[in-house]
Amino acid sequence: MDAATVARFEASRDRLASLAYRLLGSAADAEDTVQDAFLRWQAADHASVRVPEAWLTKIVTNLALDRLRSAKVRRERAVGTWMPEPLLEGDPMLGPADTVEQRESVTMAVLTIMERLSPVERAAYVLREAFSYSHAEIAGILGITESGSQQHTHRARRRVAAAGNSTGIDQVSARHVVEAFVAAAASGRTERLVALLTDDATGVTDSAAMGLAGKPLRYPTPERIASAVRAGFKPSPAKRKLAGGSPSIHAAMVNGCPAVLVALGDRVAGVTILEVDGDKIAGVRGITAPDRLRRLTEIWRRREHDVPLIESW
Incomplete structure (x- = not known):
């Protein structure tokens, strides 16, 4: 040819x-x-x-x-x-x-x-x-x-x-959404997280971060989401060992939505995608399986990165 x-x-x-x-x-x-x-x-x-x-x-x-x-x-x-x-x-x-x-x-x-x-x-x-x-x-x-x-x-x-999707958020607004979510998660107070969520918000994670394989874990209410996020966000030696170190936490845009991106050096260890409805979060999707993050990591490595929201978790 x-x-x-x-x-x-x-x-x-x-x-x-x-x-x-x-x-x-x-x-x-x-x-x-x-x-x-x-x-x-x-x-x-x-x-x-x-x-x-x-x-x-x-x-x-x-x-x-x-x-x-x-x-x-x-x-x-x-x-x-x-x-x-x-x-x-x-x-x-x-x-x-x-x-x-x-x-x-x-x-x-x-x-x-x-x-x-x-x-x-x-x-x-x-x-x-x-x-x-x-x-x-x-x-x-x-x-x-x-x-x-x-x-x-x-x-x-x-x-x-x-499905009631919303894709009209700009980069600046998206970063504000992520900053508020990370601040609420870091506070350890579930009521702060619940306040960011719609009344019918739902969540799902692939459960790979827990060393599990199989069906995604689903969180059908704002309270269940908040409890899971609070527990997952609390650092511990065991979690750092599972992650492979102390990651940095960044704001990003993933598939048109605000996202929390967790990085270990130039490797993306996980993303949490926040689906926004008006001024609140209607959906939370967590993905940590390495095979699902391969291409995202490749693109991340080629980019200049903003200052992380948390330098070392």
């Missing part, structure tokens, strides 16, 4: 990766899908490909759908046992973010909701809302009718709207 053909693919790589990530919720799976698409592109009769971008979009979409439909993935993603892989603000895999729909489609809340959609509903929603494809184009990509595309997108929109 000549350099021009490779360059044509590379020009689309970031867009294809952001499409695959929205469909799969996993950066690792998205990278693998794009690499599989490159192998298809390498073997293709390029003279017969009239619009490379459209051809590659169709290939990546259908490769991602094949992954979603596989028995292995269905077992791994059994309802209630899977969490999306977080991405740091500025990661090209987050893709277009000009519209509310584009920003919304990469929030942890929406990626989780999309696990409840059929693969075709998920693809129709992403292609329409995040990449502005027409229903006629979506029909061609997915091998369905135009009216089918409209129906799938409508059903997906209805599910996503029920």
Whole structure:
């Protein structure tokens, strides 16, 4: 394959990766899908490909759908046992973010909701809302009718709207949210944490920080969230040993939301994503599993970091 053909693919790589990530919720799976698409592109009769971008979009979409439909993935993603892989603000895999729909489609809340959609509903929603494809184009990509595309997108929109997402927070406001959350957690007073949460706030963590594997731990009320955060935030020699040292604590933006980022040197040891509704926190999502933080750590290592909120925990 000549350099021009490779360059044509590379020009689309970031867009294809952001499409695959929205469909799969996993950066690792998205990278693998794009690499599989490159192998298809390498073997293709390029003279017969009239619009490379459209051809590659169709290939990546259908490769991602094949992954979603596989028995292995269905077992791994059994309802209630899977969490999306977080991405740091500025990661090209987050893709277009000009519209509310584009920003919304990469929030942890929406990626989780999309696990409840059929693969075709998920693809129709992403292609329409995040990449502005027409229903006629979506029909061609997915091998369905135009009216089918409209129906799938409508059903997906209805599910996503029920999640009540908010993605309109700027960097300065996001930092203030994180500072208030960290200050309340460090105080050891659950009432300060509860005051930051909506009445119907919920929380979930992957439990890896506790050395556990299996289903995420869920916290269905503000009081349960506050108790868990207070307990988790209290330092101890055993916790530092499990973490591998005394980490620094930073404010960050992850998947469009404010986040508490825990770092040991240039390694991210955990993130807590704060989903904001108005002036309060409606959702708290904690992720500490190293395999879910691999790409986030890679992006973190390339960045200049703000002054930490806590230098040494």
